[in-house]
Amino acid sequence: MIVDRLGRRFRNLRVSLTAACNYACNYCVPDGKRLMKAKYELPATEMLKAVTLLQQAAGIDKIRITGGEPLVTPKFDDFLLGVMQLPLKDVSLTTNGQLLLKKQDVIKASGISRINVSLDTLNPVKFKQIARSGDLETVLAGIDAMLDMGLRVKINMVPLRNQNMAEVLPLLDYCLERDIELRFIELMRMGHLLTGNGFQTDFLSMEGLLDIISEKYEFARTDAPHDSTAVRFRIPDKGVFGIIANESEPFCRACTRLRLSSDGNLYGCLSNSNHRYIGDLLDLPPHVALPRIQNILVDALADKKLAFQGEVTVMKLIGG
Ligand code: SAM
Helix, strand or coil, X not given: CCCCCXXXXXXXXXXXXXXXXXXXXXXXXXXXXXXXXXXXCCCHHHHHXXXXXXXXXXXXXXXXXXXCCHHHCCCHHHHHXXXXXXXXXXXXXXXXXXXXXXXXXXXXXXXXXXXXXXXXXXXXXXXXXXXXXXXXXXXXXXXXXXXXXXXXXXXXXXCECCCCHHHHHHHHHHHHHHCCEEEEECCCCEHHHCCCCHHHHHECCHHHHHHHHHCCCCCEEEXXXXXXXXXXXXXXXXXXXXXXXXXXXXXXXXXXXXXXXXXXXXXXXXXXXXXXECHHHCCCCHHHHHHXXXXXXXXXXHCCCCXXXXXXXXXXXXXX
C-alpha cells in the first residue's frame, strides 16, 4: 500500500468526466471565459480502465463523478453504467443539476444511490448572476425527481459574502424540509481567485456562517465519517448540515483524495498543479501498467500539501 509519513493514502478518486460546463459560476470561471472541454478527453472506456487500474494499484474504493459538468458529456451514460458495475464501496455524483431531468432514466438504471447538487441560491435573479447560465426552476425540478426516485441528495452551497449571504437560511430551510444535508463549501483560492481581490471580497468563514445560522437555529457539532472533509452540525429535531471548512479547519493532513482529469492526468492535491499523464498506460498488460502507475502514485502522494494554499488550477478542470 502506498502511504506517506502522515499515514495518508489514496482511497477516494474524483473523476472529472469533462472540463466543459454549462455554467460559468463567477467564482469558478473568470469573466468572459467559456468552459470548453479539454483538447483531448479520454473516452468513457478509457476512463473506466483508469478507474480499474487505480483500484488495483492504490486500493481506491470510493469514486465521485464530477467535472466540469459531468452531465453535459455524451460519455456520462456509459461511464456511469460502467462504474456502477465495478466492485466499489461507494459511487457518487456531483452536478449542477441543470440536466438531471434529462438524465433521470440513466441515473435510475445505473442504481446509483446518492448525488450532490451544487446550488448557491434559491433566488432566480441571484442564480443568473452567480451561475451566469441555466435556470433555477429546472434544477429544483431535477432535485425533486431525484428525491422521488429515492436517491439520497446533498446540496453544496458556496457562501459568498457579497453575493448570497441572504440565501444561507432560505437554503438551509429548504434542505431541512426535504431531509437533504446541506454542505457549505468555504470559498477556495482556486484559479482567478488566487490573485486579485475576489477571494478577500467574497470569503465567508465558518465562524461567520455559523453566526448567520445561529440567528435562527440552535445546533451542536456532531460526528463526521472518518475520512469526511466536512465538519457536521445537528439541529435538534430538524436535521444536519456540514461545512467544508477548507480555510477555517483545514483537513489536508487527513486527505485521501486523488483526482483524474478528463484528459487523463492524475492530481494528488487540489492545492498543487503537478499532474501526471496516465492515458498511455491504460492499454498495457497489467503486469507492466501496475508498477508504473504505482510509481506515479508515490509521486502524486508526495504532492499533497500540509495545508491548503490555493492554486492557479481551475476547479472545473480537475473537479471540485
Ligand atoms: N459542475 C459540477 C457542480 O456544479 O457540482 C461539478 C464541478 S464543480 C467545479 C464542483 C463544486 O466545486 C461545485 O459545488 C462548485 O460550487 C465548487 N467550486 C468551484 N469553484 C470553487 C471555489 N473557488 N471554492 C469553493 N468551491 C468551488
